[in-house]
Amino acid sequence: MIKAVFIDIDETLTNSQREITKETRDEIKRCVEKGIKIILASGRSRKEAMDFQEQIGTSPYIISSNGASCYDAIKAKEIYNESLKKEVVKELLEYSKRNRYKLKLNYKDKLVLNEASFPDEKDKVKTIEELEKIIEEEDIVQCVVADSDIEKMKKFKMFLEENFYDIKIVNESKKLKNPELKPSKSYYCDIASANVSKGRAVLAVCKYLNLEKEEIVTIGDGENDVSMFETTPNSVAMGNALESIKKQAKYLTATNDENGVAEVLKKL
Numbered sequence: 217m218i219k220a221v222f223i224d225i226d227e228t229l230t231n232s233q234r235e236i237t238k239e240t241r242d243e244i245k246r247c248v249e250k251g252i253k254i255i256l257a258s259g260r261s262r263k264e265a266m267d268f269q270e271q272i273g274t275s276p277y278i279i280s281s282n283g284a285s286c287y288d289a290i291k292a293k294e295i296y297n298e299s300l301k302k303e304v305v306k307e308l309l310e311y312s313k314r315n316r317y318k319l320k321l322n323y324k325d326k327l328v329l330n331e332a333s334f335p336d337e338k339d340k341v342k343t344i345e346e347l348e349k350i351i352e353e354e355d356i357v358q359c360v361v362a363d364s365d366i367e368k369m370k371k372f373k374m375f376l377e378e379n380f381y382d383i384k385i386v387n388e389s390k391k392l393k394n395p396e397l398k399p400s401k402s403y404y405c406d407i408a409s410a411n412v413s414k415g416r417a418v419l420a421v422c423k424y425l426n427l428e429k430e431e432i433v434t435i436g437d438g439e440n441d442v443s444m445f446e447t448t449p450n451s452v453a454m455g456n457a458l459e460s461i462k463k464q465a466k467y468l469t470a471t472n473d474e475n476g477v478a479e480v481l482k483k484l
Contacts, residue, residue, distance in 0.1 A: 218484050220253035220427055222279070222418050222444060223477060224436035225260060225268055228454050231473045241272055243481035248273060252484060255279065255421060257414050259387045259406050259440060261322040261358070262287055277425070281322045281358035282386035282440050283417035284408045288424070296420035298409045299323075299355035304383055306351055308359050308407065311375065313344055317368070318402075320360035321350065333362070333402065357412075358386075362404040366391065369403040376407070384410045387440040394458065406440075415443025422447075435480055437461065437472065452480050 223229050230236055244254050257279035258265045265280040266289060276289035286295035305321070312319040312330065320329040328350060332338045342350070350356075363369050369392060376385065387406040391397040414436075422432060434444040437454035442464045445451035453465035454476045462468055470476040 217431065218252060218433055218450065219431040220255055220275075220422075220425065221247065221433045221435065221481065221484070222255045222257045222414075222421075223274075223434075224414075224438065224441050224444075225256055225258040225265065227456060227472050228435055228437045228441075229256070229268070229472075229477055236268075236272055237475055237478070239475045240478040240481075243478040244272055244274060247481050247484060248275065250484075253277070253425070254481075257283070257418065257434075257436075257441075257444060259358075259438075261320075261325075261327040263325045263327055266325065277421055279414060279417045279421065282406050282408055282412060283414040283443075284322075284357035284386075284412045286417050286420050286424075287325075295424050296417060297355065297357060298412050299357050300359065300383060300407075300409055302351055302356075304380065305356045305359060306348070307379075308361065309344070309347055309351065311372075312361060315368070315372075316363075317372065318362040319347075320362075321347065321356050322358040322360070323350070323354040323356050326354075357408065359407045360404055361407065362402050364402050366399070366403050369405065372405065376405075382410050383407055384412075386412055387438060390438075390458070393439070413443035414440055415445075415447050418444050418447045433480065433484075435469070435477055 253275040255277045259282045262280040265278045278287045318331045328342045385405045386408045389403040429448045433450040435452045437457040445465045451465040452467045453462045455471035
């Protein structure tokens with residue numbers, strides 16, 4: 217019997233218009249009413265993931281920052297946390313400042329950045345001095361480095377590979393892996409501790425909720441979702457995932473524009 221479903225947000229739960237369809241919302245509500253936990257597992261910050269959770273009524277357990285943080289929103293309790301070393305974050309901030317990259321820092325339920333990309337981010341912009349203070353005082357679980365120039369992002373990836381061993385890119389723009397895809401307005405790399413993965417976070421939440429691997433389903437579309445697929449025999453790749461990702465899952469559903477998540481939930 218399935219007791220919980222772990223679902224990625226972007227390009228899995230949301231369609232290409234970044235919306236969650238009524239059909240998907242209805243299926244989530246039906247599952248929750250039947251006692252099946254619907255748990256978001258996202259590369260986004262905790263605050264962003266919680267906004268989705270509150271908006272669509274999923275269960276109050278949040279996996280955010282690509283698995284660097286697991287949180288019980290009802291008890292306001294940290295289930296699991298893996299932060300970056302302060303000296304590493306300071307170096308990433310300095311490199312971003314020197315080479316004019318956009319940088320986001322995730323900690324607790326906060327998201328701060330050095331430059332806004334969208335109007336709703338302007339209230340999160342901090343000065344370099346403020347960011348330095350936050351790094352000193354808080355446990356940063358994820359950094360997101362972004363730029364509109366794909367060649368600059370390739371240089372950033374080389375910088376990481378040549379200078380760090382205890383951090384990794386846990387998620388990145390698909391075009392950085394597959395040049396054949398269409399260009400985007402911006403490209404990004406999500407950076408976390410080398411120990412971080414969504415799969416490890418799923419296992420932490422399962423332990424917290426006393427769930428067996430056979431009692432859960434994982435659904436995703438990206439490379440950062442493969443570690444989730446490895447936690448259960450009930451793994452599902454989206455139809456819009458790359459072929460290499462589809463091969464890692466046990467099952468395949470429709471695309472995010474064809475209510476792929478809703479189709480899985482209906483079968484429960």
